[in-house]
Amino acid sequence: MIGDPSGKSEERNLLSVEQLRANIAGIEPQLRRFLQFDAGPNSAVLVNNYDWMGRFGYLEFLRDVGKHFPVNVMLTKDSVRSRLERTDAGLSYTEFSYMLLQAYDFVQLFDQHGCEVQVGGSDQWGNITAGIDLARRLRGVQLYGMTCPLLTKSDGQKMGKSEAGALWLDPAKTSPYQFYQYWINLDDADVDTCLRFFTDLAEDEIRRVLAEHETDRGRRTAQRRLAAELTRLVHGGEGLAIAERATEIFFGAEIGELTDAQLRGIFADVPSRELPRENLQGGGLPVVEALVAAGLAKSKGEARRTVTQGGAYVNNRRAADLDRRLTPGDFVGGAAIVLRSGKKKYGLLRFV
RNA sequence: GGGGGGUUUCCCGAGCGGUCAAAGGGGUCAGACUGUAAAUCUGAUGGCAAUGCCUUCGCAGGUUCGAAUCCUGCACCCCCCA
Structure with a gap:
């Protein structure tokens, strides 16, 4: 419900309990690909810190947890300092407190599951060490942390997270x-x-x-x-x-040689749409509209630009004419047409 | 509570009564080069039935022939003082 300020330049949106549960439900199946949740005593466990934080009263939290956090130490953490140095964005008390929550979570994980090591990206260093410190004060135990550098591309950008090029693990989002x-x-x-x-x-x-x-x-x-x-x-x-x-x-392979079976096999994986055959009647479907229908252009204006600039292809053959219309004569492998925008963005239209 | 600053097109950021769909940069898209690469260069970049029409400059009103630009109210954000 409360976001982590580290790295982020802006306040996080606060999520509702329902949104959170939905997020958690969505994450679990993805984690199953990488973690074993049914490996006996060493199974992975997915927990929600709302389970122990949710009923924690403010006064109790201040007394039991907050007391152990010297503000001057918190202020020296990179995540906090960088936010305070910015003049255009502030840091709310809520976000400032995030560190305490994550630190307390570590203690809870230790209590409930005997968890002694916390792993994360390097931006989590401050939060992890805060947890180690808190555990020592509250429980007198030594916990450990390990971070790895955040993965960035050679040009310094974060990987697979840009607006357009976001890479998802969920096949429904990224096939x-x-x-x-x-x-x-x-x-x-x-x-x-x-x-x-x-x-x-x-x-x-x-x-x-x-x-x-x-x-x-x-x-x-x-x-x-x-x-x-x-x-x-x-x-x-x-x-x-x-x-x-x-x-x-x-x-x-040459597009013209494709069989219907081949196209069917990849249909669902490539951005594609099914359209009624009627669209091809009356002179045919304008390429511009086809590009939009196939999801290769966000608007007709954009599609028109692509065509004009020579970036549109029908069955891998350049279609630089705005008047170009698609007809059944363009079908490959039965009743499909392969559209392409630029060098490598493909879209499939199947007429039914 | 008081004072100050701010909210612009995807993002940053100019604009401060007409010549503004709005400079510049980033991003994005396309072209050339190439290797489905990088770098570089070029063009494009609100929508549409398109020499025009519609929508956009926090929200709602108002002034004006005309507003992103002026006025009023509201919301949100930031800074400083209490």
């Missing part, structure tokens, strides 16, 4: 094909780091892949390996197979 493509497109400069960060390939293997990559970067051996490993991890072998098939179809 296996899109997920795979994200990694295939990764900068050379970032491949090394990502292989080490995200895959559990052995050091030798990573070295070998990178060495091979160096011999001919154009083949992007490293990106391919990275994409394959991660897609399999997140979406399973099935997801990887579909992603590779779609990639092969779009970036390999």
Whole structure:
């Protein structure tokens, strides 16, 4: 319900209990891909700190927890100091207090689950050490923390979080094909780091892949390996197979040769829409409208620009004419048309 | 409670009565180059039935031939004093 101020330049939105529960419900299935919740005594456990914070009275909290936090120490924490140094944004007492909550959570986890180590991104350092300090004062125990550097791209930006290029683990938000493509497109400069960060390939293997990559970067051996490993991890072998098939179809074979079965196989994975056949009547469907329908342009104006600038393709053939209309004559693999905007953004339209 | 500053198109940030759909930068999209790369260069960047029409400058009113720009009220944010 209360956000962590670290890193963020603005106040967080406060979430309602319902929103939080929905978020938690959404996170759990994703974590299941990476953690075992049913591994006997060492199973992963997902807890909600609302369970112990929710009924904690303000006075009790100040007495039992707040008392142990010297404000002068809190003020020296990077997360707090950076916020105070900004003149355009302040820091509310609520957010300032976040550190106490997270520290207390650590103590609770120790009490309830014997948790002794807290791991997180480096922006969590202050919060983690606050928890270690609190545990020592309250329980007289030594707890531990470990952080890793936040992953940024070679140009300093955070990875996979930009507005347009956000990368989600949920296949409903980022399909296996899109997920795979994200990694295939990764900068050379970032491949090394990502292989080490995200895959559990052995050091030798990573070295070998990178060495091979160096011999001919154009083949992007490293990106391919990275994409394959991660897609399999997140979406399973099935997801990887579909992603590779779609990639092969779009970036390999001739579009004209496709069979309906092939297109059906990747239909759900590539941005796509089904349209009634009537749309093709009366001279055909204007490309501009088709681009919008396929989700390749947000508005007709944008679609028109794409076409005018030579970035629109129908079945991989440039369609630079605004008057270009789609007709059944453009069908490939039955009743589908492959649209493309730019070099690599594909969209599929299927007429029913 | 008092005083000051602020809220502009996706973001930052100019504009301070007409020439404003609104400078500049970022981002984004497209083109060239290339390797579905990076860097660089070029163009585009509110919507639409498009030499025009509609919507946008915190919200609601008002002044005016005309407002993002002036006035009033409201909301929210920031700073300082108490």
